[in-house]
Amino acid sequence: MSATRIPTLKFADTPPTVADRRLQGLLRLARRHFGVSAALVLLADANRHWVGACDGLEQAEAAQALSFWRQMAAERGLLLIPDASADARCNAHPFVARQPHIRFHAACPLIGSNGDRIGAFCLFDHLPRSLDEEQCAFLCDLADLAAVARERDAAIDRLASEEAELRENEARVALAVEGSGTGIWDRNVRTGEIYYSSGWKAMFGYADHEISNRITDSYQRVHPDDLAYVQATMQAHFDRQTPSYEVEHRILCKDGSYKWVVSRGKVVSRDDEGRALRMIGTTTDITAIRAMSEKLRQTVALVTNLTNEVPGLVFQYRRLLDGRFCMAYASAGLRDIYELSPEEVANDAAPLDRVIHPDDLAAYHASLDKSALSLTPWHLEYRVRLPRQGLRWRQGDARPQRMEDGSTVWHGFITDITERKRIEAELQEFATTDFLTQLPNRRHFMTQIEAELGRVRRGGGRPAAVLSCDLDHFKSINDGWGHAVGDLALKHFAAILRAQLRCSDLAGRIGGEEFAIVLHGTDTDEATVFARRLQQRIAEMPLLHEGRRIALTVSIGIALLRAEDAGVDAALSRSDMALYRAKSSGRNRIECAG
Numbered sequence: 001m002s003a004t005r006i007p008t009l010k011f012a013d014t015p016p017t018v019a020d021r022r023l024q025g026l027l028r029l030a031r032r033h034f035g036v037s038a039a040l041v042l043l044a045d046a047n048r049h050w051v052g053a054c055d056g057l058e059q060a061e062a063a064q065a066l067s068f069w070r071q072m073a074a075e076r077g078l079l080l081i082p083d084a085s086a087d088a089r090c091n092a093h094p095f096v097a098r099q100p101h102i103r104f105h106a107a108c109p110l111i112g113s114n115g116d117r118i119g120a121f122c123l124f125d126h127l128p129r130s131l132d133e134e135q136c137a138f139l140c141d142l143a144d145l146a147a148v149a150r151e152r153d154a155a156i157d158r159l160a161s162e163e164a165e166l167r168e169n170e171a172r173v174a175l176a177v178e179g180s181g182t183g184i185w186d187r188n189v190r191t192g193e194i195y196y197s198s199g200w201k202a203m204f205g206y207a208d209h210e211i212s213n214r215i216t217d218s219y220q221r222v223h224p225d226d227l228a229y230v231q232a233t234m235q236a237h238f239d240r241q242t243p244s245y246e247v248e249h250r251i252l253c254k255d256g257s258y259k260w261v262v263s264r265g266k267v268v269s270r271d272d273e274g275r276a277l278r279m280i281g282t283t284t285d286i287t288a289i290r291a292m293s294e295k296l297r298q299t300v301a302l303v304t305n306l307t308n309e310v311p312g313l314v315f316q317y318r319r320l321l322d323g324r325f326c327m328a329y330a331s332a333g334l335r336d337i338y339e340l341s342p343e344e345v346a347n348d349a350a351p352l353d354r355v356i357h358p359d360d361l362a363a364y365h366a367s368l369d370k371s372a373l374s375l376t377p378w379h380l381e382y383r384v385r386l387p388r389q390g391l392r393w394r395q396g397d398a399r400p401q402r403m404e405d406g407s408t409v410w411h412g413f414i415t416d417i418t419e420r421k422r423i424e425a426e427l428q429e430f431a432t433t434d435f436l437t438q439l440p441n442r443r444h445f446m447t448q449i450e451a452e453l454g455r456v457r458r459g460g461g462r463p464a465a466v467l468s469c470d471l472d473h474f475k476s477i478n479d480g481w482g483h484a485v486g487d488l489a490l491k492h493f494a495a496i497l498r499a500q501l502r503c504s505d506l507a508g509r510i511g512g513e514e515f516a517i518v519l520h521g522t523d524t525d526e527a528t529v530f531a532r533r534l535q536q537r538i539a540e541m542p543l544l545h546e547g548r549r550i551a552l553t554v555s556i557g558i559a560l561l562r563a564e565d566a567g568v569d570a571a572l573s574r575s576d577m578a579l580y581r582a583k584s585s586g587r588n589r590i591e592c593a594g
Contacts, residue, residue, distance in 0.1 A: 022149045023053035026121075026142055031055055034135065036104070036125040041146050042069050043110075043119040052119060052150070061100055068095040069107060069122055078136055081105040083128035103128045106136075108143035112151055121146050182420050185265070187215065187279045189238070194218055199419075200283055205254035223250035223258055230263075237267060238276040243431070245281065260287035268430045272483050280430070282423050312415035313337040317349070317398065319372060319408045325349035328409075337394060337414050339386045357383035357391070371400050372408040381417065393421040434509040436487055437494035445508025445516060449561070449568045452506065452518050457563045464561040465527035467517040468575040469497075469534075472553040472587040474513035485545055489552060492543045500534055516572070524558060524592050531556040531590045553588035555579060560593070 027039040038056030042049065042065075049070060054062045072079060072090055081087050084096040084103050095102050104125040112118045121143035131139065183200020187193070193213045201211050204221075211217075222230055226249035237245040245265040250258040265281020313336075316329035327334075327345040334340055344351050356364055360382040371378040378398045385391055398412020432444035440448060452464055471493060478486040490513065497507055497515065504520035519527055535554060543550040557579030561571040574593035582589040 023146060024055065026146055026149075027053055027055035030121070030123060030139075030142055033138065034123055034131075036123045037100075037102075038065070038124040040065055040122045040124070041110075041119060041150075042066055042122060043150065044117065049119075057100070057124070061095075064095040064100075065102075065122065065124060068093050068102070068105070069120060072105070072107070077109070078140065079105070079107040080131060080136075082130045086128075101126060104130075106131060106139060108139045110143050110147040110150065112147060118147060118150060182282050182284045182423070184282055184423065185263075185280070187265075187281075189267075189276045189279060192216065203283070203285055204251060204259060210254070221252040223252070226250055237265075237279075240274065244427075245279070248286065251283075259285055262286045264427070266427055266430050269435060280426070282420070284420070312413050314413045315398075315411075317410040317412075319368070321406050325352075327352075333414075337416065338384065339388055355384045355386055357385055359383075368410075371398075371410070375400050375402060378410055378412065381421075392416060393418045437490055437509050439494050439498070439515070440506070440508035442508060442510050445506065445510065446568065448506045448508070449516075449518055449572075452520065453561055453565065453568050453571075455520075456561055459563075462521045462523065463563070465517075465519040465522040465524065465530075466559050466561050466571045466575045467519065467527060467531060468510075468557040468559075468572070468579040469515040469517065470555050470579055470583065471513040472555055472583075477550065481545070481550065485543075485550070488545065489543055489550065492541075493538065493552060493554065496537050496541060497534065500530065500537065516575075518561065524560060527558045528590060528592065531558060535588065535590070555582040555587050556590045557582055558590065558592045 023041050027041065030036070030039040036056075038054070038061075040054045040057065040062060041052040043052035044050075049066060051062045051066055054065075057065060068090065071093060072081070081090065082104060084090050084093075084105055090096055090105075102124045104123070104127060106123040107120045109117045110119040110121060121139065123139070183203050184197040185200060186195045192215045194215045195213050196211055198208055201208060219227060219231070230247055230249050233242075233247045234245055236242050243266075245267075246262065248260065248262045251261055252258055261283050263281060263283045265279050267276040267279045269278035270276055311333070313333040314329075314331040315327055315334070317325065318328050319325050326347050327342070327349050330342045330345065334342055334345070338345075338352060338355050340351055340355070353361060364380060364382055367378060367380045370376070378396060378400065381393065381395045383391060384394055393416070394414050395417045396412065396414045398410035401409050401411070403409055432440060434441045439445075449466070456464055471489065474486065474489070477489055490509075493515070494509070497517070501507055501517075502520070506518040506520075508516055510516050519530060522530070534556070538552050538554055543552055557575045557577065559571050559574035559578060561568070565571055578591040578593045582591040585591070
């Protein structure tokens with residue numbers, strides 16, 4: 001009987017496939033060996049179940065067999081039902097109670113290479129019976145063969161399709177491999193200009209002179225289906241609805257194709273009314289490396305032809321039973337990534353330990369140990385110190401495989417992420433620092449004061465002092481001298497404040513002319529001394545502008561950050577109330593919370 005795929009009531013129809021002759025042969029062998037009425041291979045994926053092959057049952061009966069198996073196959077192991085009519089779990093099922101009156105059932109799950117259950121090898125008979133230990137083992141062997149055949153056919157189909165596509169697009173794949181990297185852009189929101197790095201332009205096949213700096217031209221390169229989403233996401237960030245800009249979209253290459261990228265950025269400058277002025281970000285090709293790694297796994301021949309063109313290191317890493325490592329295969333990128341030759345690491349990878357940063361070496365080996373123990377993918381970002389390039393960042397990704405001799409082999413690649421790390425550090429600084437005063441912004445300051453409260457609670461010793469500061473008559477400075485001079489006043493005060501802080505103290509700009517300070521291990525009296533010294537320094541160092549002296553004063557409220565505080569807001573609220581009293585009492589005063 002030919003293999004028939006039968007949809008169930010609960011799952012959608014699946015497209016028809018060619019009958020698998022190997023499965024049919026296994027079923028005929030099973031019927032002859034066990035002397036049963038019927039044998040089936042039932043298949044399953046995440047969404048559906050179907051009959052992959054059948055011998056001994058008509059189509060309608062095979063559908064009943066599928067329903068019966070789904071009802072009984074909760075266990076992952078071998079299922080044996082010697083007499084279904086005497087089994088309360090299934091004696092009412094139509095497959096048992098009516099035609100074809102099945103009595104005996106045995107089912108062994110088909111387990112895929114990833115551990116998922118992909119179906120079952122089933123036996124049915126009209127008479128009750130059982131299986132001895134040897135027969136059970138043989139049934140499991142047949143199930144293993146059926147699982148291998150199923151996965152092999154699926155892999156062959158995928159490889160044939162993918163390899164045909166690869167052959168047709170070889171030039172495009174090579175371009176994608178060469179261009180996988182990160183580009184930088186800098187947008188002037190006010191003038192409508194955007195500047196791209198040379199790496200950004202090369203990523204899409206353009207020369208420097210072929211990309212203009214007009215933002216309107218850049219929108220022409222965004223895929224039409226993505227443009228509205230990209231613009232809306234960027235506008236949301238301009239409007240402060242999101243802390244940063246991040247969007248995945250397609251960009252037109254010079255050759256007419258599109259690349260999927262992820263663009264990330266952040267507004268780093270705004271005007272006095274909060275309108276975005278300048279935005280800096282990165283664009284990363286997120287499809288080239290994914291597509292490349294997938295194609296590389298599909299065919300060893302293509303790996304051999306392409307690995308030397310990959311912007312990074314493609315490798316096979318082996319850990320031997322004695323604990324030694326060797327790099328059985330390394331592409332030409334080894335010289336750029338580690339400044340080593342393949343011959344230096346072919347038999348012993350110890351030279352790698354000499355170039356990996358000492359502070360990262362323990363984490364490097366621990367991550368490999370964890371990957372080998374659990375056979376989970378290896379992923380690590382770490383630093384190297386190289387004779388020619390100096391300090392660089394590397395990212396390693398690989399999948400482990402346990403070999404028959406007990407050794408572990410990883411196949412993967414290592415790329416240079418130094419530029420990405422630099423951009424991430426810059427963006428982190430933009431996200432945590434007030435652009436005008438170079439003090440921590442409100443969000444970062446709140447994170448720091450939370451950490452200080454944790455130290456106070458753990459220390460069990462002296463509390464910390466929280467000071468709320470407000471420049472007096474700041475609006476008058478803005479109105480009388482202009483906002484530019486107001487900005488100079490804020491910068492002037494921030495510089496004086498930084499000069500008074502110890503390494504263990506914290507300060508941040510909370511908003512407008514408001515600042516906050518945390519003095520580590522300081523009581524109210526000591527904080528008052530600090531506040532008076534700060535006021536004295538401001539009085540001694542007025543702001544000078546165009547030969548004129550602009551006197552500044554500051555009102556300060558003081559409170560203690562105590563271990564029993566429910567949160568930092570309690571101490572900040574007390575210091576704000578003290579500040580309010582200082583302002584209400586005539587300004588240029590210091591008040592302490594009760």
